[in-house]
Amino acid sequence: xxxxxxxxxxxxxGVIPGGNxxxxxxxxxxxxxxxxxxYSKAKGCYIWSLDNEKFIDMSLMGVGTNILGYSNDEVDKSxxxxxxxxxxxxxxxxxxxxxxxxxxxxxxPWGEMVRFARSGGEANAIAVRIARAASGKDNxxxxxxxxxHDWYLSANLQSKDELNNHLLxxxxxxxxxxxxxNTVFPFEYNNFNQLEEIINSKDIGTVKMEVVRNIQPEExxxxxxxEITKKKNIVLIxxxxxxxxxxxxxxxxxxxxxxxxMSMFGKALxxxxxxxAVVGKEExxxxxxxxxxxxxFWSERAGSTAALKTLEIMEKTESWKIITNKGxxxxxxxxxxxxxxxxxxEISGIDALPMFNIRSESKFQYKTFITQELLKKNILAxxxxxxxxxxxxxxxxxxLEELSGVFTKIRDCENGKDINDLLEGPVCQVGFKRIx
Amino acid sequence: xxxxxxxxxxxxxGVIPGGNxxxxxxxxxxxxxxxxxxYSKAKGCYIWSLDNEKFIDMSLMGVGTNILGYSNDEVDKSxxxxxxxxxxxxxxxxxxxxxxxxxxxxxxPWGEMVRFARSGGEANAIAVRIARAASGKDNxxxxxxxxxHDWYLSANLQSKDELNNHLLxxxxxxxxxxxxxNTVFPFEYNNFNQLEEIINSKDIGTVKMEVVRNIQPEExxxxxxxEITKKKNIVLIxxxxxxxxxxxxxxxxxxxxxxxxMSMFGKALxxxxxxxAVVGKEExxxxxxxxxxxxxFWSERAGSTAALKTLEIMEKTESWKIITNKGxxxxxxxxxxxxxxxxxxEISGIDALPMFNIRSESKFQYKTFITQELLKKNILAxxxxxxxxxxxxxxxxxxLEELSGVFTKIRDCENGKDINDLLEGPVCQVGFKRIx
Numbered sequence: 001x002x003x004x005x006x007x008x009x010x011x012x013x014g015v016i017p018g019g020n021x022x023x024x025x026x027x028x029x030x031x032x033x034x035x036x037x038x039y040s041k042a043k044g045c046y047i048w049s050l051d052n053e054k055f056i057d058m059s060l061m062g063v064g065t066n067i068l069g070y071s072n073d074e075v076d077k078s079x080x081x082x083x084x085x086x087x088x089x090x091x092x093x094x095x096x097x098x099x100x101x102x103x104x105x106x107x108x109p110w111g112e113m114v115r116f117a118r119s120g121g122e123a124n125a126i127a128v129r130i131a132r133a134a135s136g137k138d139n140x141x142x143x144x145x146x147x148x149h150d151w152y153l154s155a156n157l158q159s160k161d162e163l164n165n166h167l168l169x170x171x172x173x174x175x176x177x178x179x180x181x182n183t184v185f186p187f188e189y190n191n192f193n194q195l196e197e198i199i200n201s202k203d204i205g206t207v208k209m210e211v212v213r214n215i216q217p218e219e220x221x222x223x224x225x226x227e228i229t230k231k232k233n234i235v236l237i238x239x240x241x242x243x244x245x246x247x248x249x250x251x252x253x254x255x256x257x258x259x260x261x262m263s264m265f266g267k268a269l270x271x272x273x274x275x276x277a278v279v280g281k282e283e284x285x286x287x288x289x290x291x292x293x294x295x296x297f298w299s300e301r302a303g304s305t306a307a308l309k310t311l312e313i314m315e316k317t318e319s320w321k322i323i324t325n326k327g328x329x330x331x332x333x334x335x336x337x338x339x340x341x342x343x344x345x346e347i348s349g350i351d352a353l354p355m356f357n358i359r360s361e362s363k364f365q366y367k368t369f370i371t372q373e374l375l376k377k378n379i380l381a382x383x384x385x386x387x388x389x390x391x392x393x394x395x396x397x398x399x400l401e402e403l404s405g406v407f408t409k410i411r412d413c414e415n416g417k418d419i420n421d422l423l424e425g426p427v428c429q430v431g432f433k434r435i436x
Numbered sequence: 437x438x439x440x441x442x443x444x445x446x447x448x449x450g451v452i453p454g455g456n457x458x459x460x461x462x463x464x465x466x467x468x469x470x471x472x473x474x475y476s477k478a479k480g481c482y483i484w485s486l487d488n489e490k491f492i493d494m495s496l497m498g499v500g501t502n503i504l505g506y507s508n509d510e511v512d513k514s515x516x517x518x519x520x521x522x523x524x525x526x527x528x529x530x531x532x533x534x535x536x537x538x539x540x541x542x543x544x545p546w547g548e549m550v551r552f553a554r555s556g557g558e559a560n561a562i563a564v565r566i567a568r569a570a571s572g573k574d575n576x577x578x579x580x581x582x583x584x585h586d587w588y589l590s591a592n593l594q595s596k597d598e599l600n601n602h603l604l605x606x607x608x609x610x611x612x613x614x615x616x617x618n619t620v621f622p623f624e625y626n627n628f629n630q631l632e633e634i635i636n637s638k639d640i641g642t643v644k645m646e647v648v649r650n651i652q653p654e655e656x657x658x659x660x661x662x663e664i665t666k667k668k669n670i671v672l673i674x675x676x677x678x679x680x681x682x683x684x685x686x687x688x689x690x691x692x693x694x695x696x697x698m699s700m701f702g703k704a705l706x707x708x709x710x711x712x713a714v715v716g717k718e719e720x721x722x723x724x725x726x727x728x729x730x731x732x733f734w735s736e737r738a739g740s741t742a743a744l745k746t747l748e749i750m751e752k753t754e755s756w757k758i759i760t761n762k763g764x765x766x767x768x769x770x771x772x773x774x775x776x777x778x779x780x781x782e783i784s785g786i787d788a789l790p791m792f793n794i795r796s797e798s799k800f801q802y803k804t805f806i807t808q809e810l811l812k813k814n815i816l817a818x819x820x821x822x823x824x825x826x827x828x829x830x831x832x833x834x835x836l837e838e839l840s841g842v843f844t845k846i847r848d849c850e851n852g853k854d855i856n857d858l859l860e861g862p863v864c865q866v867g868f869k870r871i872x
Contacts, residue, residue, distance in 0.1 A: 008530050012532075012536070015537055015540060015549055016536050017551065017721045017723075017725050021735040022732055022734060023728070025527070037528060039525045039526075047522075047525050047526065047527055057526050061526060062526055062732075063732050064732070065733075066525075070522045071521070083516060084516075085478070085507070087507070087512075088478070089478035089483050090461065090495050090496040090497060090498055090499070091441070091461070091816075092448075092456045092473060092475070093475065094444050096457065097448045097451065097452070112451075114451060114452055116457055118710050119555075119731040119734065120731060122557075129586070129611040132610075132612075132613070133610035138615065148728050149561065149585075150561075150586060153728060172727055174726040174727045175569030176565070176727070177574040177615075177616060179574065179616055180613060180615055183615060266733075272522070272523045272736070273524075274554050274738075276733070286453050287453075288453035288454060289453050290870065291609060291610045291611045291612070292609065293454075293584050294457070294458045294584050295458060295555040296500070297554055297556070297710035300708065300709065434726065
């Protein structure tokens, strides 16, 4: 079988350390040696490989960028129109002002000012800079995944496992300045006592966290976080890069009725175009005026244009409701399938971004096996699904039906058959590792 | 006179701290209250304001992004074609591999591996991370402007003027972690002894510099920098974000026959689309595999697509020669004009990016006056010109003719007339300042 993508991937590893720009898109994270790796075209929830083979994407949807489906006609039209009138100039684009005003409306009543960047890591670094300037304190307590920058990875300087359980395990941090040791302190989700202890002992000026990722907040947890940060004059930042626009029109914090002091949005904001935002209270955001934060490409027009149109369509279609319902359905069906085959399944994630693991010593073998078997049916699948409004119900049912066939075989393995006999190649990688 | 742009700018300052995303595009840096501020359309070297008034851009050309002119037909066509086939997906885009291979060819023999980002600041932060990982040392000596990130601005922690004379004065750094004090050490351009002293006393692992910005390297300076860094196993990084592709097809280091260990390219690389690159030797770049450096939007397709087409056109037209010749001509004419009017002019910058200052107590008033008067002739002008192949000779002559008229009046001021009587509004801002 031809696999042009794997050939390009081999070339890539020779010219790009790690092979690509984002860990989550490495073929090794899915199905080493067999994953199609590269696309020629993407539309709706379909992706065409370099061999022009058509796949349904039941996996990452651009790692969460495309709630409106790939290559959404209206968003693309809007971007193409503005590109044709110039993506960049010595003057500014007014789309960024309109977008700021729209985000402020969405983040009412707490959102009052906005800065834009082009990647989520940047938005996180900008937010931390502004919060440190506002609080006058360098120390930050964090919970969740907040990107690749020095400030965040420095948490692993204290001990190399500090950031495990905050999404990605084994984050190596060579080259992060060792002077940053003891400036960033991770706390466990739902462990308010730990956060309180860190706040009381570490002179914390900023708390940055994902509102919710894999598990739901326990009763009162978020309220207590808001209360203590308010009382101690700590800047509370919600990183909504992943959670934003998936369950509400804006931050998922809306669902829990908690207002942060700042939030970051990215990923889905421009439906596949590079644009990210930091939104915050005016008194905090104005501290950007005493800290040099400036970059040429933050001013290009495509990103703001894409975001404006994306938000318009999201609001019109109430896309967050659609994807939440689809996700709820998938969660329910996963559970039913697992029950049918007596598999011990763990289902987690917010509804629009459901994920599962089969509780077993062989869980990574099973994950790999699922990818391997569904790929044969032209489905790109892993153990999580970033839903889009383009995932129509028939496609989801087709995916679930095919998954059912794989679950049968996994049951056989749980009953004594060797999963390694079924795997046609190496097991998927987990976390950050050197690849050759 | 209607000025929609200034109205939008007032709105912007209410919703965006500092008003926009890049200091250099603040209207206050040009002509407070009067600069058109926003564009509706840009094409070639023309920009249309929100009032649909047409201007010739004899100033920053997107702050250096558009060597092939605004909205270059071929680049736009290529990007639009790929956008229509999907800007983003769960799979990678093969354009990034092609672009890496092209940059390696351009940076032969030293360039062997590449990483991409979306902004110059990011590319700089990635390069420093990799260099610190490679050298095993945190301390960096720097010369020039390298962005807004903590690592760079931390130089101003030692004393707040450390970064003056490295392009931008008065960079405020609230929110940069104070633990980073004494990790980054600026040295003056052409001051090899100072660099040597820093290297010998500060356990430097990395030297990062602009190869050339405003003044030419003295005989042997760059060779000595290369020599000492090689001898001491220090990673030498050339920041070519601004200088790249303006005097050679690639880094300006080619002109001086000095090979760095790493370089960053940005600005002109994608002719107005957001894409930046870190190029380096394999043994150094592979250290990225022991340091988590990953971001979703670094994988979008528009940037790599734009860069591939931009490089193709640059190579075909030998654009660097064209803009260098245009710049040489402008420098010569500026000097002639100054001579004619007995003005004491200081001309600097690489040829394709010439700049001038009139040596006088009133130099900022004169700069403002030039902008004010040329704006009346529908020319966007300051005291530097980023040349593009779209700046045709007639336009340049038109600009020079109009400038001649302004120089006459400046001569009168040097001879006793009060420049403040000629200014119709406030003087332009210089460097980083709070604006309201």
